[in-house]
Amino acid sequence: MPQELRHDVIQKIKDQKIEFIHLWFTDVLGFLKSFTMDVEELESAMIEGMGFDGSSIQGFARIEESDMIAYPDPITLKILPWRTGGQLMATMFCDIVRPDGTPYEADPRYVLKRQLERAAKLGFTFYVGPELEYYYFKDDKGTEVLDQGTYFDQTTRDLAVDLRKDTVRALKRFGIHVEYSHHEVGPSQHEIDLRYAEALQMADNVMTYRVVVKEVAQQNGVYASFMPKPMFGEAGSGMHVHQSLFKDGRNAFYDASDPFHLSATAKSYIAGILAHARETCLVTNQWVNSYKRLVSGYEAPVYICWAHRNRSALVRVPMYKPGKENATRVELRSPDPACNPYLAFAVMLAAGLDGIEKGLTLPADVTDDVYEMSQAERDAYGIGVLPGDLDEAIVEMEKSELVREALGDQVFEYILRNKKAEWINYHTRVTPYELEAYLPLL
Numbered sequence: 317m318p319q320e321l322r323h324d325v326i327q328k329i330k331d332q333k334i335e336f337i338h339l340w341f342t343d344v345l346g347f348l349k350s351f352t353m354d355v356e357e358l359e360s361a362m363i364e365g366m367g368f369d370g371s372s373i374q375g376f377a378r379i380e381e382s383d384m385i386a387y388p389d390p391i392t393l394k395i396l397p398w399r400t401g402g403q404l405m406a407t408m409f410c411d412i413v414r415p416d417g418t419p420y421e422a423d424p425r426y427v428l429k430r431q432l433e434r435a436a437k438l439g440f441t442f443y444v445g446p447e448l449e450y451y452y453f454k455d456d457k458g459t460e461v462l463d464q465g466t467y468f469d470q471t472t473r474d475l476a477v478d479l480r481k482d483t484v485r486a487l488k489r490f491g492i493h494v495e496y497s498h499h500e501v502g503p504s505q506h507e508i509d510l511r512y513a514e515a516l517q518m519a520d521n522v523m524t525y526r527v528v529v530k531e532v533a534q535q536n537g538v539y540a541s542f543m544p545k546p547m548f549g550e551a552g553s554g555m556h557v558h559q560s561l562f563k564d565g566r567n568a569f570y571d572a573s574d575p576f577h578l579s580a581t582a583k584s585y586i587a588g589i590l591a592h593a594r595e596t597c598l599v600t601n602q603w604v605n606s607y608k609r610l611v612s613g614y615e616a617p618v619y620i621c622w623a624h625r626n627r628s629a630l631v632r633v634p635m636y637k638p639g640k641e642n643a644t645r646v647e648l649r650s651p652d653p654a655c656n657p658y659l660a661f662a663v664m665l666a667a668g669l670d671g672i673e674k675g676l677t678l679p680a681d682v683t684d685d686v687y688e689m690s691q692a693e694r695d696a697y698g699i700g701v702l703p704g705d706l707d708e709a710i711v712e713m714e715k716s717e718l719v720r721e722a723l724g725d726q727v728f729e730y731i732l733r734n735k736k737a738e739w740i741n742y743h744t745r746v747t748p749y750e751l752e753a754y755l756p757l758l
Contacts, residue, residue: 322362325390329406338407342424343374346656348523362388386410397489409520421724424658431662440561442665445512448653449553452476452504456539459547461504480506483532492521501551515661522657544652545608552609552616555653560645570644583678586622586631586646588671593620595716596663597702598709600651604742607705617649619686620700628686666722706739
């Protein structure tokens with residue numbers, strides 16, 4: 317790390333009279349971890365790192381190899397947009413390494429970096445722009461909503477709308493560029509869209525976004541949830557991910573000579589996403605509850621196909637706008653906001669690059685509503701379907717060499733163990749629905 321960069325970071329923190337810094341990193345399941353240090357220790361931490369017990373972190377080291385070191389990444393320095401005890405505080409994301417200085421393969425940030433390096437060897441830079449949806453509830457004990465608005469509603473002033481605006485302001489103070497925000501389909505459901513950025517920066521931003529949304533809600537006495545399907549009969553929360561590859565400063569997905577302005581690179585990338593959609597689903601939709609959202613007939617896509625305007629397709633290609641070639645992109649609509657963004661972006665990129673490297677052929681786009689097709693019609697189009705539950709997703713990922721390579725053996729095996737345990741825990745429980753439906757009859 318250049319000495320000048322270290323000094324710039326320390327000076328900026330001292331100029332703001334910041335006393336403490338939160339050092340952030342992420343476990344394999346996507347939960348943010350943090351420890352706090354005094355500003356006087358920061359320079360030493362950036363040179364030598366901060367040691368911690370990795371055996372206590374989900375998916376990290378076994379007990380016999382538990383010593384881990386967190387190195388703050390000075391490029392990620394942010395000043396918290398709220399005060400703690402009247403004092404400003406700063407945050408920095410960390411890279412996790414072994415005591416010998418080698419990268420730790422179970423660090424989700426490193427998993428994504430490996431795939432970004434793979435793309436860079438092909439000359440590509442990977443950009444993503446996620447749309448994260450979430451709900452506001454009165455508290456974390458139930459699903460009492462704050463408003464009854466629907467998609468794009470301009471409701472009268474209420475707490476939910478003001479919360480969203482306060483969150484956007486906080487994100488901007490955090491240095492995170494927000495494109496726009498709006499009310500979503502469900503009551504008290506909202507969406508804030510982040511402007512596209514390089515994938516590692518965006519994964520950091522997604523982690524920060526989730527903290528900010530929840531923090532602003534908590535400060536106002538309510539609860540924000542990124543649970544994929546918190547209420548029966550209402551819309552689930554997704555994280556549509558817009559993605560593109562740039563090469564030599566130009567969008568590699570754009571081709572002026574193509575009728576739809578899609579390059580051969582873009583078409584093979586989409587073909588790779590579709591080809592590996594079932595096996596990557598456990599990473600992009602990692603919870604039992606994720607598959608309550610991925611149900612046919614709702615807005616969440618379950619059928620493996622692509623289209624230009626058809627939002628029932630798994631992958632959508634937004635229509636080209638003249639003079640906006642850098643905005644050419646593909647949108648994967650299945651992920652949800654409760655995933656680990658580092659791992660999710662990594663497997664998306666791995667699937668797309670596999671399509672490019674193998675020159676996979678993109679099937680015809682689908683113009684009809686896939687939900688209205690019969691099974692015979694879908695079969696005729698060659699349209700597959702995403703896993704129907706967590707167990708099916710586990711089976712698909714377990715046999716995937718692509719996902720194993722993308723995640724690395726340790727993360728791959730940990731996710732499988734963890735998700736098998738989650739499925740057994742869920743599958744063996746008797747639900748309130750079963751008691752209500754069957755106890756009076758049987």
